[in-house]
Amino acid sequence: MSKINPNASSLIDGYINSRAAFAQEILSLLRKLIHKADNNIVEDWKWNVPVFHTKEMVCGIAAFQKHVSVNFFNGAKMSNKHLLFSGDCNAKNIRTLKFVTTSEINKVQLLDYFKEAFLLTKNAKPKLENNKEIEIPELLQQELNKNKLAKNNFENMAYTYRKEYALHISGAKQEATKLRRLEKVILNLEKNLKIHQWDKS
Numbered sequence: 001m002s003k004i005n006p007n008a009s010s011l012i013d014g015y016i017n018s019r020a021a022f023a024q025e026i027l028s029l030l031r032k033l034i035h036k037a038d039n040n041i042v043e044d045w046k047w048n049v050p051v052f053h054t055k056e057m058v059c060g061i062a063a064f065q066k067h068v069s070v071n072f073f074n075g076a077k078m079s080n081k082h083l084l085f086s087g088d089c090n091a092k093n094i095r096t097l098k099f100v101t102t103s104e105i106n107k108v109q110l111l112d113y114f115k116e117a118f119l120l121t122k123n124a125k126p127k128l129e130n131n132k133e134i135e136i137p138e139l140l141q142q143e144l145n146k147n148k149l150a151k152n153n154f155e156n157m158a159y160t161y162r163k164e165y166a167l168h169i170s171g172a173k174q175e176a177t178k179l180r181r182l183e184k185v186i187l188n189l190e191k192n193l194k195i196h197q198w199d200k201s
Helices: 008-017 021-037 107-123 138-146 148-155 159-170 175-190
Strands: 042-046 049-053 057-063 068-072 095-099
Touching: 008 021, 008 042, 008 049, 021 049, 021 057, 021 068, 021 107, 042 057, 057 107, 068 107, 138 148, 138 159, 138 175, 148 159, 148 175, 159 175
Parallel strands: none
Antiparallel strands: 042 049, 049 057, 057 068, 068 095
């Protein structure tokens, strides 16, 4: 497990209390369900949002202007037995749920998802750091070469996040789609955001 922020719980308290009323209610409920799913969950604070660990990061919650999101960092490996995940996710591993009110949250189903996510992490085999070179799409490399800030942020990201960005561009079949994605990628790299941190509203 990576180093945990010792002030995580108080930072999360402050984060929740500083959000809009609708978001406070959702965030508080999500936090409660996460702890109910696993008594050994560890709260952490990364990328200025709350995240939750067992052996490694399992999920994160974040408030936006009009919704609250839950990111399951290994969501692609989950069964999605209640069909809560949509099929339009571009990220390789992450799956996201969005809520605008607590009435949208099926507590039983979401608790199932949290339990499964934590169980996956506990049963995961240790993996070696992957230092292989990433094949950067030419279009992305060209734009990074023009933008020092975006390039620096990209190069300082972990292997997994750089690979997700590369796949996000190379996975587009239409040239027009690649260009649209590329524009959004550069804008978010300038903000030093990973794909799962994008505001999808």
